[in-house]
Amino acid sequence: MLQLPVGIGIIALLAASPxxxxxxxxxxxxxxxxxxxxxxxxxxxxxxxxEMGDRLVTGKNGRMSLTFIDDTRFAVxxxxxxxxxxxxxxxVRRKGAMVTKIDRGSLAVVSGRIAKxxxxxxxxxxxxxxxxxxxxxxxxxxxx
Amino acid sequence: xxxxxxxxxxxxxxxxATSSLVLLPDDEGHQGSLAVIEANGxxxxxxxxxxxxxxxxxxPTPASRPLGTKGLRKTEAALLTGLPPPAKSFSLYFDEGxxxxxxESAPVLAALRDEIAARSGPEVEVIGHTDTVxxxxxxxxxxxxxxxxxxxxxxxxxxxxxxxxxxGRGERELKQATADNVANAANRTVEVxxx
Numbered sequence: 001m002l003q004l005p006v007g008i009g010i011i012a013l014l015a016a017s018p019x020x021x022x023x024x025x026x027x028x029x030x031x032x033x034x035x036x037x038x039x040x041x042x043x044x045x046x047x048x049x050x051e052m053g054d055r056l057v058t059g060k061n062g063r064m065s066l067t068f069i070d071d072t073r074f075a076v077x078x079x080x081x082x083x084x085x086x087x088x089x090x091x092v093r094r095k096g097a098m099v100t101k102i103d104r105g106s107l108a109v110v111s112g113r114i115a116k117x118x119x120x121x122x123x124x125x126x127x128x129x130x131x132x133x134x135x136x137x138x139x140x141x142x143x144x
Numbered sequence: 145x146x147x148x149x150x151x152x153x154x155x156x157x158x159x160x161a162t163s164s165l166v167l168l169p170d171d172e173g174h175q176g177s178l179a180v181i182e183a184n185g186x187x188x189x190x191x192x193x194x195x196x197x198x199x200x201x202x203x204p205t206p207a208s209r210p211l212g213t214k215g216l217r218k219t220e221a222a223l224l225t226g227l228p229p230p231a232k233s234f235s236l237y238f239d240e241g242x243x244x245x246x247x248e249s250a251p252v253l254a255a256l257r258d259e260i261a262a263r264s265g266p267e268v269e270v271i272g273h274t275d276t277v278x279x280x281x282x283x284x285x286x287x288x289x290x291x292x293x294x295x296x297x298x299x300x301x302x303x304x305x306x307x308x309x310x311x312g313r314g315e316r317e318l319k320q321a322t323a324d325n326v327a328n329a330a331n332r333t334v335e336v337x338x339x
Contacts, residue, residue, distance in 0.1 A: 025339070027228040027265045046265030047307065067228045067267065067339045075226035077219065091269070092313070102163075108223040110170060110230070120179055126163040128184050128202040134191075136176025139166040139220050140201075 023087045024050040024068040031078070032059030055083040058105065070096060071112030072122070079144065080105020085125075089114060097121045106141045109133070163201040166211070166220055167192055171230060180206060232259055234336040236294060240327055241277065241286070243293040253294070257301050259338050267339040268308040270295050275331035276315045276324045288312025294334050 026035070029044040036055040042048060044056075044064050056064055056076050064076040070089045076082055081103040089096030095117035100107070102124065111133050115122040120132030126142050169175045177193035180201070188204040197208035216224070234256045236249040245253065260266050272291030274283040291310035299305050320330045 025265050025267045027263075028226070048265070063226055065226050065228045067231065069267070069269075069339070071231045071339065073228050073230070075223045075228075077223050077226075091311075106219065106223055108220075108227055110227060111176070112231075115176075120181065123181070124178075126201060128163055129180060130182035131165070131201075132179035132181050134177045134179065135170070135174070136178070137168045137170045138178060139168075139223055140163065141165075141220075142163045 021051045022049040022069065023052050023084065023089070024066045024072075024074075026050060027065045027067055029062070029064040031061035031063060033057070033062040033064045033076075035064075050084070052084060052087045055081060057081050068098075068112060068114075070094070070098075070114045072098070072114060073110040073112070074100075075108040077106035077108075080107065082107050095121075097123075099123045099125060101125045102140055102142050103127065104142050104144045106139060108137075108139045110137045111135055165192065165199045165201055166216065167195060167197050167199070167208070168224075169195045180204070228339075229263070231337055231339045234259070234338070236334045236336070237329060238290055238332040238334070240275075240329075240332065243286075243289050245293075246329075253297065256336055256338070257298060257303070260298065260303055260307070263338065266307050268298070268303075269337040269339070270308060270310040271335045271337075272310070272312040273317060273319070273331060273333050273335070274315050275326065275328040276318070276322055277327050278325075280314055284312055284314035286312070287314045290332075290334050294336065 026044040026046055026048040033044050034057050035042040035044050036057055050066060058064060058076055058078055058080045060078055062078055066074050083101045085101050086099040094113045096114045098114050111122055115133045115135050122133040124131045126140060175195040177191050180188045180190040183204045184202055186204060190206055192199050192208055194208045196211045198211060199206045199208040234252055236252055237246045239246060260268055270291045272287035274287045291312050295308050295310040318331050320328055322328050
């Protein structure tokens, strides 16, 4: 909160800004893959802006990859259901927090600035475990 | 909901189909770790830190096994192949007090354009900076103009403006720390991050 005055100054200087709500962008997708936003079902075309709370859902041969604004990278495997339930990131201070929920399927992750910003700032929740990410690359698999 | 998840988790643990983790070194070869904050609803102190290992999740004291000679499963290797490329950063430099690039930055600009064009669904963050010559307010404006100059050039090269954002940070984040009112070529820069 101490940074607020600086933050306002920077917002005022934005020349061309993407939607404030953007947290990630879809890079690739194939097969049966959809981004669910509330009751909307969005086709994950390259460049689609992902927002907090969106659910990444894939079918039998579906895949999706995305990069977050803090440089975190995801690859979602087939038969998956993954949601980014919390995401905050300050582009100026390069700090933030995020929680990813994996209900089923598989997810490869390369952590970014958020995981570096403070201990366990990046969390991953599976049906039976809550993980705190301390800067690394990993795969989580949750069978159906 | 919580109870349901716990019951489901206990069910999974009983069978062979339980959540699992593969921990790998990052692309630079550094080995990070993962803390198991909770297992089956109970807090734990466990940390998984063995690189190239496989761990079943759900146990408060999880045992990791090395991937060994079998290595990754096909499905795991395919997932890693599907990861997007890492973000790439470019630095462009400017003549003092202007939005004119120094000649050495021209090839960097071309490399930047090619990098963006080669990526699927790119996101481009353009961040302008100045040295400490002049007032804070003037430098906020100059840094934003430098960032816009780069953005406009990329748009003129046929790139989609909606992929890009530009911001000016004035003299707040000096690459080389200096006193006020010091001309410094390294600080007259625009950083571009391509994701």
